[in-house]
Amino acid sequence: MDEENRFCPVEAALAVIDGKWKPYIFRNLSGRTMRFGELQRDLPYVTRKILTQHLRELENDGIVVRTVFPQVPPKVEYSLSDYGKTFIPIMSSLSGWGQAHVERDNHDRAKQPDG
Amino acid sequence: MDEENRFCPVEAALAVIDGKWKPYIFRNLSGRTMRFGELQRDLPYVTRKILTQHLRELENDGIVVRTVFPQVPPKVEYSLSDYGKTFIPIMSSLSGWGQAHVERDNHDRAKQPDG
DNA sequence: CTGTATCCCTATAGATACTG
């Protein structure tokens, strides 16, 4: 967006999960607090760099809380903030619609193999 | 996504409006059927190429219906399909959350100008 | 364990010109 007057609140919401792995990170943290390494194990296709980057962005957006335990070796925990939890219903409706969309898509392709 | 078993329905939903101008196109078509040129006028920052491309993708996802009137000069109308309309509630909740998010953001920055 | 720093690569979008 270049002009403020064209700003769309939908984009503001989408920006929060704009990042290839953010929905997955969000889903993981929806259940419980997790350490960095735990997230890595649950998301084996994300590199440390990108995982860190996405977590920082989620933190800056107020969605995620980062807690550093000053010890050796380092221990860092991530969790959804109360504010972040207000996004859970959005994710749920996206998930519901998306699920139906995938099924509809499969159904259509089954009837029209040539797409 | 490389592996099917990691597939996330949230991504499937997001993919539908994945495109810089798709939320705006969607919003425009939510109200009424529009001709290509009308969309262009309402979205002056989108090039014809991108507008066409996004509309094609929305059509392929079953969201938008494209109606060609075989006449000279050409006339093409775009509208939301019934299926596309099922996405309106999703957009509404995104919009609502996004609106609050922007306001929260402004509020925070007012308190912490260096944030 | 939890990161950073670099370099590279691709996907997406914009500029511009051409067309039925």
Next chain:
DNA sequence: CAGTATCTATAGGGATACAG
């Protein structure tokens, strides 16, 4: 009017190596 074709620019992500 409603596109398509071509070229370019850039932002996001990934591979890899290094570090406190």
